[in-house]
Amino acid sequence: MIIGTRGSQLALAQTRNVANLLKEQGVETSIKIIKTSGDRFTDRPLHAVSGGVGAFVRELDDVMLAGEIDIAVHSMKDMPTIRPQTLPTAAVLKRDTPFDVLITYDGTPLDELPEQSIIGTSSLRRTAQIKRYRPDLITQDLRGNIDTRLRKLKEGQYDGILLAKAGLERMGWEIEGEILSPDFFCPSPNQGTVAIVTRAGTEAEAAVSMLDHTESRIATEIERILISELGGGCTTPVGSYAEITPDKTEIHVRAEVLSLDGGEAVRIDEFIPMRGGIEKARELGHRLVEMGGRRLAEEALLQISRNASGSENSYDY
Numbered sequence: 266m267i268i269g270t271r272g273s274q275l276a277l278a279q280t281r282n283v284a285n286l287l288k289e290q291g292v293e294t295s296i297k298i299i300k301t302s303g304d305r306f307t308d309r310p311l312h313a314v315s316g317g318v319g320a321f322v323r324e325l326d327d328v329m330l331a332g333e334i335d336i337a338v339h340s341m342k343d344m345p346t347i348r349p350q351t352l353p354t355a356a357v358l359k360r361d362t363p364f365d366v367l368i369t370y371d372g373t374p375l376d377e378l379p380e381q382s383i384i385g386t387s388s389l390r391r392t393a394q395i396k397r398y399r400p401d402l403i404t405q406d407l408r409g410n411i412d413t414r415l416r417k418l419k420e421g422q423y424d425g426i427l428l429a430k431a432g433l434e435r436m437g438w439e440i441e442g443e444i445l446s447p448d449f450f451c452p453s454p455n456q457g458t459v460a461i462v463t464r465a466g467t468e469a470e471a472a473v474s475m476l477d478h479t480e481s482r483i484a485t486e487i488e489r490i491l492i493s494e495l496g497g498g499c500t501t502p503v504g505s506y507a508e509i510t511p512d513k514t515e516i517h518v519r520a521e522v523l524s525l526d527g528g529e530a531v532r533i534d535e536f537i538p539m540r541g542g543i544e545k546a547r548e549l550g551h552r553l554v555e556m557g558g559r560r561l562a563e564e565a566l567l568q569i570s571r572n573a574s575g576s577e578n579s580y581d582y
């Protein structure tokens with residue numbers, strides 16, 4: 266079976282891990298690197314690339330539908346909500362660390378950074394959250410793969426950068442960083458989770474489904490439901506995080522919508538029962554709308570579309 270992947274170091278690390286997990290199940294695979302348009306246009310912010318991050322996923326879908334690959338490995342947070350029915354997510358892997366991490370040039374923690382320190386991130390959500398938490402800091406766009414971003418920090422272009430902790434973990438890099446609390450930095454929906462796509466009804470689907478982790482599948486689904494009513498194409502600053510309690514009877518849900526400048530935010534933070542959790546998450550999603558979440562999302566979308574065109578349907582840049 267052939268596993269298709271983007272060529273970034275992170276995508277390759279994730280894919281090699283899946284190849285190993287499948288090998289443990291007695292399934293031999295080979296890896297094929299697919300170059301996507303998102304990888305080609307690395308000079309512009311991702312929300313200005315047609316289709317946003319979702320474009321990476323769609324291009325791998327096309328290659329899979331054409332029969333060139335059997336399995337595709339994705340960072341689940343980059344997957345658009347609406348998926349082709351013939352390409353099921355056969356497995357959601359056990360989640361890695363879902364939180365963001367701040368890596369500073371000289372190890373200074375967030376609360377001690379001097380005013381006007383420059384923080385690099387290309388994520389609208391992280392930008393809004395950092396502006397909300399420390400309005401005195403300056404955010405600057407930072408694109409590129411994780412290795413590129415770390416190089417730019419080392420070169421002194423930024424005082425600190427924000428990344429998903431999971432990315433560092435998967436690369437096996439032991440880099441000192443400050444894990445940011447989901448109380449202030451609610452992660453992107455599905456951050457830290459790898460999902461595997463196959464064609465429906467194939468041998469690959471059966472093999473991959475052995476890797477599915479039920480709790481991670483539930484948590485990631487809840488996260489998507491919480492923000493599904495917001496509209497705004499979901500290109501807006503939105504966080505959503507569901508954590509199943511150790512006794513597995515409840516789910517701690519947090520979700521947040523911010524204005525682009527972080528000046529306004531609405532959030533929910535509740536425990537819901539595991540049983541009937543999907544319905545309860547839908548109710549909370551409605552509540553987020555009523556609290557002003559949809560207005561914030563639509564305003565953000567308008568502001569973004571004034572600056573860029575064509576982005577849609579992906580959560581985090």
Ligand SMILES: NCc1[nH]cc(CCC(=O)O)c1CC(=O)O
Pocket residue numbers: 318340341342343427428429431432455456457458459581582
């Ligand atoms: N938006 C790009 C992206 N997609 C997934 C990850 C990290 C790994 C993950 O969250 O699964 C990253 C990098 C980042 O946000 O720092």
